[in-house]
Amino acid sequence: MKNFFSELLKTKPDEVAVEPHPYQLQVANLLLEGRNLVLTAPTGAGKTWAALFPFLYARKKKLEFADRVIYCLPLRTLASSLYESTKQKLERPDLKSVLDIKTTLQMGNQPNDPLFQGDVIFTTIDQLLSAYIGLPFGTSKAAANIPAGALIGAYVVIDEFHLLSYTEALPTFLDMMKRLHPYTRFLLMTATSPEPVVSALVTHLDGMSVELQSAELNKLSTRKRSLYWRDKRMSGQDIADRHQGGRTLVIVNEVKRAQSLYFELADILENQGRSIEVRVLHSRMFPKHREEVESWVTQAFSRDSEKEAILIATQVVEAGLDISATLLLTDLCPANALLQRVGRCARFANQEGTVEVYSLREGGVEHFLPYVSSQRKKEENDDYQIMLGTERALKELEPGTIITHELEKQLIETVHGAIDQKRIALVMHDLFLREDQVTRALIRGDAEMGELIRAIDNVSIIIHHSPEEVDLHRKPEMVSIGRRGLYFFLSGLEWTAEKWENNQLIFVPQFPDDQDISARVVWKPIRSPKEVLAHMTVLLSPKLAKYDPVVGLQLQKEPLNCEEAGEWVSEFSENEQKVSSQRFSYQRETYLEHVQDVRKINREERAKYLQATNFLSKRFRMNPVQVEEIADLVTALHDVGKLGVEVQRKMRRWQTEYKQKAELELLAHTDFDATNPEELAAYRIGKYRPPHHAVEGAVALQEWCGKTFDRKVAVPLLLAIMRHHNAYSKESDTIVFCKGAREHVLKSLQDLPYEPFLKPQTIQHRMDELVSWLRNNDVLAMYWYLSRRLRLADRASQQLKNRKNDGKEETDDWLS
Incomplete structure (x- = not known):
């Protein structure tokens, strides 16, 4: 087992074998014995391969373990990144000769495996849970029992489970674990979940907890990262001033802010005569452009890179990406998210880096979105208290404090411990209610996504001038955007009732009867912003949804003319003749x-x-x-x-x-x-x-x-x-x-x-x-x-x- 793991960890066949960590072998042995696990390990410790190895080893040795791996992640960019790196490794000739593994990716804007037919399937938690409750995001309601069947005999991995909402996704996932316990293996992984939450999940899963021992943590602690609090809102000028060569990673909390900082920084650098490559990465980009940026990031921010570069990104990079910056500039965010972001700075052994956290207060306004959606009764709002707790803890640290594992653990327990303990206790107490909700959804087919998965879920946007030319079976390019964000944007258009009645810029799909082999999806213009709340896919005219390959989707409050809208529309990955x-x-x-x-x-x-x-x-x-x-x-x-x-x-x-x-x-x-x-x-x-x-x-x-x-x-x-x-x-x-x-x-x-x-x-x-x-x-x-x-x-x-x-x-x- 150890030798195969060592071969798997090598990046090239001719490299010297890499020794697996003791905890990675422990996880593999326990899973192969039939145990369900909760794994706690810091960022950069190799959790991904610890999760995949037992399945690959069992497949190689023809052991009874699982029919497929469904590897679920909280973020699309992370799922895409791990898919690419895993697929590339498993297609290595020396591994392909002993493993016949089909690696697939299933996401809303990259629906490449909607029925979960791969051997190793990377997907998002939303995709998994929607399949479980009988209304899969990846395929039609009529086909719901096909992806659901993939859960039977599967090995389900939930990476960064602490990002599951306590009110929506987590109770549904706990119900799935209980309902499918005899038929499905589970591994839950986290870097930043408080101990009371881990204990509750272990009990519910009837499993075991695995946590790295001090000796292993010390081996991983050869990195040196200094932490600073900046009591101001980050600007493009701050980025230009603080970047002094090397690799600077900027992480902000909203797409619009990433785009505005990019434009501001580009103007500053041009005026200063500085030639530095700057890229933007967020969820509102076509897959091909996002993949181009991700590929660039992987190279520019790699372990041995000496490239000078700046990346301005959103939360899409805060978990799992195997990149390393010398300087991290980040908006304030909850402590558990902050530590995920810190994991992208000086990520590898013997590296040094600097982390600067910027305030979200400006002119008496607290810009706490998207983490705090409502600030009414602030003293009773746990999300608001977590933001304040994180801010308070950072202010109390001495400038230049070295980030250690002990400091990370202390920060999590201080900020999240009591609140998360209260939350998980409430979830467990009310779990019977979620069981009843899911059961009714499975029987009736009328699940409420906002209650069972995520209140702020995503919609896939297709950008095109002519709806009649858009056939979903031809797999048009799509951009992801929050459903409520789209709704509020459309509501803010201030159109009259007559203008909505004559709308020819915003469309939603109407699906045919599953047994009507002659029918195809048709596009219906909406007559009210509320209509988008009931759909997973929306088609927008470029006059409202201007697209730029560098900065992505830019929604327009006033419709553009044809020249202003530009030429970028969703392209198709399948030709019409092949599809028909x-x-x-x-x-x-x-x-x-x-x-x-x-x-x-x-x-x-x-x-x-x-x-x-x-x-x-x-x-x-x-x-x-x-x-x-x-x-x-x-x-x-x-x-x-x-x-x-x-x-x-x-x-x-x-x-x-x-x-x-x-x-x-x-x-x-x-x-x-x-x-x-x-x-x-x-x-x-x-x-x-x-x-x-x-x-x-x-x-x-x-x-x-x-x-x-x-x-x-x-x-x-x-x-x-x-x-x-x-x-x-x-x-x-x-x-x-x-x-x-x-x-x-x-x-x-x-x-x-x-x-x-x-x-x-x-x-x-x-x-x-x-x-x-x-x-x-x-x-x-x-x-x-x-x-x-x-x-x-x-x-x-x-x-x-x-x-x-x-x-x-x-x-x-x-x-x-």
């Missing part, structure tokens, strides 16, 4: 052909669910072969509703009348060309469009399932069939089956020891009683597991068929 052919096109396929293909793919993919299968088999007191058999049965039966008379009549009519092809078989799919506008229009005609079939199939199988399986197996099996097109379907229509339907079903069950019967339905049903079983955690886990396997195999079968018919070479891309 992959998204909608179907090839004729008989019922038996389709079922056999889906079953084949599901069986071939079983290695990706080994740990989930093992966890479920233990919980349900079955052996893994029996669980696999249930997954196989679900894929074999998922489309029995298509054997209904009305479904087959409509499909046959399409083939014979519209496509002019003779048809005598029972079908699963007809020929459908998404690139043909005439077919798109014809499909919408009632005489061709088949009725829904998923819930109808489940209802027809309900009696047989109830007689064949235990209720806790029958219910998730039926739910997976019922919801293999829409995660919240529950209403069925009447169904009468075709002649030969049962024979087709029995043929489709080849090698399975079952003989199901189908019961026709002459009345409509609402499956509320079946859905209510999702209150049972074991039923929920089995349902997610079966749904994910079925839906991914179902999708892959059609995508693979299309690729073969197009004469394209098979690759792993069809699984995406």
Whole structure:
């Protein structure tokens, strides 16, 4: 184990092996023993690889551990940075030869793995929790049971968990840990969480706490950082005066302030005749431009860099980025955030640096946003008291105080200790309320994001002149902005009611029915600022959202003319022809052909669910072969509703009348060309469009399932069939089956020891009683597991068929 860890820590294959820290090996051993952990370690101690190593080691040695890692971070920039560095390392030839690892990134403005199909998945806490509560940010509500299923058998890492809100995200995450405890492994990591919080989480997790010992801390304490308090608001002139060569990192609390300081500093340096490279980094930038800056930062602020540079950034750099500045100039912020920022100065062994913290008071005004949103009753506002406590503690220090681990711990306990202890106690006391909220959300599909994840969540902004040209499946570039911030900006436009009624500058998407293969997302102009509060994606005209590749998005209070708006709009990463052919096109396929293909793919993919299968088999007191058999049965039966008379009549009519092809078989799919506008229009005609079939199939199988399986197996099996097109379907229509339907079903069950019967339905049903079983955690886990396997195999079968018919070479891309 130690040798493999040493090889993993090397940056190049030919480097001398790097010795892992004792705590890193301790974490790996405990996790591989099946323990859940809370790890406390200072910034720069190597927590990331301590978290990833046990999964990689288990994969190399073929040990039972986890099917995938879902590595969650509080900030998008941090997720992107760790994704790039991890992917680069794991693609090293010497590691790739022993590890076959697919590393992916899933974020709001980089939705590259919305269904969590990678082996090592970097994502944000928002993405994880939204998937858990059944309204995933990364995909449609109809597909909600696919990413949720990725949690079963997963190893979930929460980095910098102290940044989770005590009122929204943390209670939801604690509920997830409790609900999924038998099926999911957890590692929580922090550099700055007070001891009472760590103790409470260890108890709740039924896990262990790992903290670095004095000897290890002393080895990491060869850095020297001097701390100064500046009792004034930072200006561009301060940055110019304090920068005397080397690498200066400026961190401020708001994007607008970072942009204004950049413009101010650029003018000052130009007037002084100083040629210094200055960059800006924040969340309101297109991914390609942010990645360019991040790449520059990684080089300019690297361990051995001698480059002269200035970076003006927001909180996006305060956690996890492996960079080191010689001078850190920062706005005042909470003590735990401040220590994260300090971790970007003199980060590496034997380096020296200076940290200067600037006041947020100016002209009698306290600029405490975004940390303090309301200053009413300041004595009762914990966030306000934390800001005051941090300010007071810094003022009491002697100028030039050396930052030690003891000082960091003292600062955290002094500022956050009592308040966080009170907060975590309240969270634990009221956790049953959050459990009820999440349960209702999972059953009804009506979760309130602001209550369960984050009150100030983000919206992805697309910038474009022509909404009709924007197809979300083509993956347009997006910029992230706070939802409430966008709302307040739009409210401040001071438009008249008539102007809002005629708005052609701000749009939100309308998504089609998941089963309507002919439809696409359309853009609807909003008539009120409040409408953006209900959407994850908003399209803005460049006249309101001017974009510059250097400073990012700049919202305009007054609409610009075309010349002022500039040329920068969201570009697409997929071409239109590729998207249309992959998204909608179907090839004729008989019922038996389709079922056999889906079953084949599901069986071939079983290695990706080994740990989930093992966890479920233990919980349900079955052996893994029996669980696999249930997954196989679900894929074999998922489309029995298509054997209904009305479904087959409509499909046959399409083939014979519209496509002019003779048809005598029972079908699963007809020929459908998404690139043909005439077919798109014809499909919408009632005489061709088949009725829904998923819930109808489940209802027809309900009696047989109830007689064949235990209720806790029958219910998730039926739910997976019922919801293999829409995660919240529950209403069925009447169904009468075709002649030969049962024979087709029995043929489709080849090698399975079952003989199901189908019961026709002459009345409509609402499956509320079946859905209510999702209150049972074991039923929920089995349902997610079966749904994910079925839906991914179902999708892959059609995508693979299309690729073969197009004469394209098979690759792993069809699984995406």
